[in-house]
Amino acid sequence: MKRIILAVALLAGVCVGWANPVLAGESERAFPDPAHLQLASVNAVVFDRRTGEVLYAKNPDVVVPIASVSKLMTAMVVLDAKLPLNEKLDVGKPDIEATRGHFSRIRPGSIMSRKGLLKLALMSSENRAAASLARHYPGGMDAFVAAMNAKAEALGMNHSHFVEPTGLSQENVSTASDLRRMLSAAAHYPLIHEFTTTPNELAHFKHPRYALPFYNTNPLVRGERWNISVSKTGFTDDAGRCLVMLAQVDHRPLGIVLLDSLGKRTPIGDVSRIKRWLATGRGGRVPNAARRYAAERDMQEHQIASQ
Incomplete structure (x- = not known):
C-alpha cells in the first residue's frame, strides 16, 4: 500500500513538474518593476487594458492643460448625439475667430461632411474642424461644451473641465488618471479607432472646391511597427507635448497617457522606453x-498646488 501511495505521489510530482514551466512562463510575462522605468513626461499613467491595473504612474492626479487630447472628448460628444454624418457643414467665421492665431490648412468658407471634419479633427488635429463640429451641435457651442463636461462627469473624470472643443485653451484641464478613463471610453467608438489610426487622407472640400493631403500627428501610426487602436496627440505652450494611445506593446494591450513633455519627439521616446521596459525590465535613460x-x-506644479 505504501508503494502505491509513493507511486501516486511521484506521479503527482511529475505532473507538477510538467505544469511548472507553464506557470514559470506566465510569471516571466508578469509586468516588470515600475521603479525601473523612467519617463520624460511630467505626468504619466501606463495601464493594463485587460484588467485596468495601473502599471506605472507619475504625478497621475495633478490637474494640467491637455491641449488637443481634448478632441477625443469632442469626438465622443459628436458621436453620442447621433447627428447625420453625411450632413455638409461649413467652416465659417466663428470657427476662424475661435482658432485665431493658430495654424489651419482648412480655408474659410470650406464645406465638408460632418464625418470628414471629424476625421480631420482626430487624425490631423484640425482645430477649425473641431470648432465647426461644436458650432453645428444642437444648441451651438455652449450646449456642446456642457455636453463635454457632462460626459466627463459620467465617466468619473472628477478632476477634468472643458471650456471649448479644440484644446487650444489652457482651461481645458484633466489628470493622467482621468484621461485613462477617457481613453478607455474612446475605445468603444469604431470611428474613433478608424480615424485616429488613419495614417493620411486626401481631403476634398466643396465651395471652394479643393483637395489637400492631411497626415496623422502621431508618427507611430504612420509606421508599421506599432499595433495602435486609439491615438491622440496634443501641444500648446502650457500643456507641453502630449500623447495618449491604446496599443499592443510587446504583445500586451496597454493604455498610455503621457502629458507635458519637452520636444516633439519626447513622447515617442517615452513610448519606446515603455516598450523596452516590458521586454527587458529596464526603461533606458531620459535625456538630460x-x-x-x-x-x-x-516644481512649478507643486508651487501652484501649495498656493
Whole structure:
C-alpha cells in the first residue's frame, strides 16, 4: 500500500513538474518593476487594458492643460448625439475667430461632411474642424461644451473641465488618471479607432472646391511597427507635448497617457522606453534636457498646488 501511495505521489510530482514551466512562463510575462522605468513626461499613467491595473504612474492626479487630447472628448460628444454624418457643414467665421492665431490648412468658407471634419479633427488635429463640429451641435457651442463636461462627469473624470472643443485653451484641464478613463471610453467608438489610426487622407472640400493631403500627428501610426487602436496627440505652450494611445506593446494591450513633455519627439521616446521596459525590465535613460524640463515643471506644479 505504501508503494502505491509513493507511486501516486511521484506521479503527482511529475505532473507538477510538467505544469511548472507553464506557470514559470506566465510569471516571466508578469509586468516588470515600475521603479525601473523612467519617463520624460511630467505626468504619466501606463495601464493594463485587460484588467485596468495601473502599471506605472507619475504625478497621475495633478490637474494640467491637455491641449488637443481634448478632441477625443469632442469626438465622443459628436458621436453620442447621433447627428447625420453625411450632413455638409461649413467652416465659417466663428470657427476662424475661435482658432485665431493658430495654424489651419482648412480655408474659410470650406464645406465638408460632418464625418470628414471629424476625421480631420482626430487624425490631423484640425482645430477649425473641431470648432465647426461644436458650432453645428444642437444648441451651438455652449450646449456642446456642457455636453463635454457632462460626459466627463459620467465617466468619473472628477478632476477634468472643458471650456471649448479644440484644446487650444489652457482651461481645458484633466489628470493622467482621468484621461485613462477617457481613453478607455474612446475605445468603444469604431470611428474613433478608424480615424485616429488613419495614417493620411486626401481631403476634398466643396465651395471652394479643393483637395489637400492631411497626415496623422502621431508618427507611430504612420509606421508599421506599432499595433495602435486609439491615438491622440496634443501641444500648446502650457500643456507641453502630449500623447495618449491604446496599443499592443510587446504583445500586451496597454493604455498610455503621457502629458507635458519637452520636444516633439519626447513622447515617442517615452513610448519606446515603455516598450523596452516590458521586454527587458529596464526603461533606458531620459535625456538630460528632458530631465531638467520635467524637474522645472514639477516644481512649478507643486508651487501652484501649495498656493
